[in-house]
Amino acid sequence: MTDRHLVEADRRHWIHPVVNYRAHEKRGVTILESAHGPFLVDSDGVELLDAFAGLWCVNVGYGQESVVQAAAEQMRKLPYATGYFHYGSEPAIRLAEKLVSMAPVSLQHVYFGAGGGDAIDTAIRLITNYYNVTGRPAKKHIIALERGYHGSTAVGSGLTALAPFHAGFDVPLPTQHHLPSPYPYRHAAGPDPRAVIAASVKSLRDAVAALGAENVAAFFCEPVQGSGGVVVPPVGWLKAMHDTCRELGILFLADEVITGFGRTGPMFACQAEGVEPDLMTVAKGLTAGYVPMSATFVSDEIYQALADGIKAGMPMGHGHTYSAHPVSAAVALEVLRLYEEGGILANARRVTPAFEGGLAATLAHPLVGDVRSRGLVGAIELVADKATKRRFDPALRLPDRISEIAYRRRLVFRCFGDNILGFAPALNYTEDDMALMLERIGQVLDDVLALDDVRQAMAPVREAAVSR
Numbered sequence: 001m002t003d004r005h006l007v008e009a010d011r012r013h014w015i016h017p018v019v020n021y022r023a024h025e026k027r028g029v030t031i032l033e034s035a036h037g038p039f040l041v042d043s044d045g046v047e048l049l050d051a052f053a054g055l056w057c058v059n060v061g062y063g064q065e066s067v068v069q070a071a072a073e074q075m076r077k078l079p080y081a082t083g084y085f086h087y088g089s090e091p092a093i094r095l096a097e098k099l100v101s102m103a104p105v106s107l108q109h110v111y112f113g114a115g116g117g118d119a120i121d122t123a124i125r126l127i128t129n130y131y132n133v134t135g136r137p138a139k140k141h142i143i144a145l146e147r148g149y150h151g152s153t154a155v156g157s158g159l160t161a162l163a164p165f166h167a168g169f170d171v172p173l174p175t176q177h178h179l180p181s182p183y184p185y186r187h188a189a190g191p192d193p194r195a196v197i198a199a200s201v202k203s204l205r206d207a208v209a210a211l212g213a214e215n216v217a218a219f220f221c222e223p224v225q226g227s228g229g230v231v232v233p234p235v236g237w238l239k240a241m242h243d244t245c246r247e248l249g250i251l252f253l254a255d256e257v258i259t260g261f262g263r264t265g266p267m268f269a270c271q272a273e274g275v276e277p278d279l280m281t282v283a284k285g286l287t288a289g290y291v292p293m294s295a296t297f298v299s300d301e302i303y304q305a306l307a308d309g310i311k312a313g314m315p316m317g318h319g320h321t322y323s324a325h326p327v328s329a330a331v332a333l334e335v336l337r338l339y340e341e342g343g344i345l346a347n348a349r350r351v352t353p354a355f356e357g358g359l360a361a362t363l364a365h366p367l368v369g370d371v372r373s374r375g376l377v378g379a380i381e382l383v384a385d386k387a388t389k390r391r392f393d394p395a396l397r398l399p400d401r402i403s404e405i406a407y408r409r410r411l412v413f414r415c416f417g418d419n420i421l422g423f424a425p426a427l428n429y430t431e432d433d434m435a436l437m438l439e440r441i442g443q444v445l446d447d448v449l450a451l452d453d454v455r456q457a458m459a460p461v462r463e464a465a466v467s468r
Contacts, residue, residue: 133309147228
């Protein structure tokens with residue numbers, strides 16, 4: 001097929017995720033053809049530095065031959081094995097054992113799925129069943145966070161708190177509630193970490209009191225809010241919210257679909273504060289995006305209650321055809337080996353100071369109002385007025401235009417709807433890769449500032465401050 005034919009076939013047939021359908025039809029697809037190391041190559045031969053690890057997931061970079069070989073060998077040996085009817089496969093069993101050995105000690109059991117969204121749905125179903133079989137059927141309400149993201153499934157999308165995932169989909173459900181985001185840069189309590197933490201704890205207590213603790217099942221949160229704009233809560237926030245859930249008698253779920261597997265430093269972000277969740281969801285970095293897979297961890301207390309609650313002779317009515325797929329499990333085992341034995345987590349820790357320092361340096365740019373990061377996930381927030389934190393008018397369509405500018409500068413990152421630029425480089429970035437990424441980020445910022453309508457929208461800036 002020619003590229004022109006592919007573009008037209010894409011317009012006619014492929015429904016893309018998270019795009020405006022009419023805008024996509026007008027724009028046309030950018031076809032990615034190959035990749036190597038930290039680079040993507042499109043069908044025109046343009047080489048793009050991937051500063052977002054695919055979609056927060058290609059943690060080991062592109063073209064890791066040992067991962068490819070693990071998949072190929074497993075495909076030749078056993079390309080599929082069901083987990084139904086008491087069957088299993090060696091890679092899946094080894095992976096379950098390995099993951100539990102790495103996870104917080106509270107988590108002793110794991111269910112495998114195909115993506116982060118179904119991991120969240122699995123958690124919701126197990127929580128519902130848990131309370132029903134333990135004689136607390138009224139505990140159905142779940143509390144999450146504004147700007148949070150927990151997938152786009154029929155139920156999980158209601159826990160997600162981003163407008164496009166609600167519009168037209170009849171969510172949130174009446175049992176789904178949201179607290180203010182722990183967003184220091186724009187928090188009503190101000191940027192002081194203690195004030196943000198105290199406000200979040202109070203919001204959780206107030207919500208549970210209003211609903212009745214006997215009606216609240218769980219609190220879901222990301223240790224760092226990803227798709228909500230890479231919101232990095234203050235250190236201590238996660239622990240405070242976890243401890244409050246314990247006091248209130250509600251379950252605590254850590255959604256580590258983005259933050260898991262070294263993205264923020266430790267293997268799992270909740271380990272940095274000694275948090276032991278009742279449930280935890282992971283995906284993305286589990287297989288580094290090479291094949292689909294997710295996992296939902298549950299505590300032994302929850303598992304034992306579920307097991308005891310099933311009537312004799314009846315199965316637990318929850319399952320997926322591709323749960324614990326042996327090829328995905330084999331890939332995951334090799335990816336986990338690379339994280340530890342292959343030195344990829346050690347490399348991530350080595351280059352993190354350059355990442356953090358390089359992002360922080362952009363605060364001097366006239367467009368940049370805030371910079372935030374934890375490990376190798378970070379964001380630059382653009383504002384029209386630094387003093388007032390005024391955002392740009394959405395009519396300027398800056399996210400799409402910034403993405404186009406970034407493409408011209410041969411850089412791929414996430415540009416969120418409120419002009420927050422998100423970055424999640426692969427954990428095996430070299431120092432040279434990082435320097436190139438930061439150089440190109442600076443070029444993108446300068447190109448955006450050079451747009452006439454952007455300059456007109458901004459508070460007055462000194463010409464000397466504009467030039468770099």
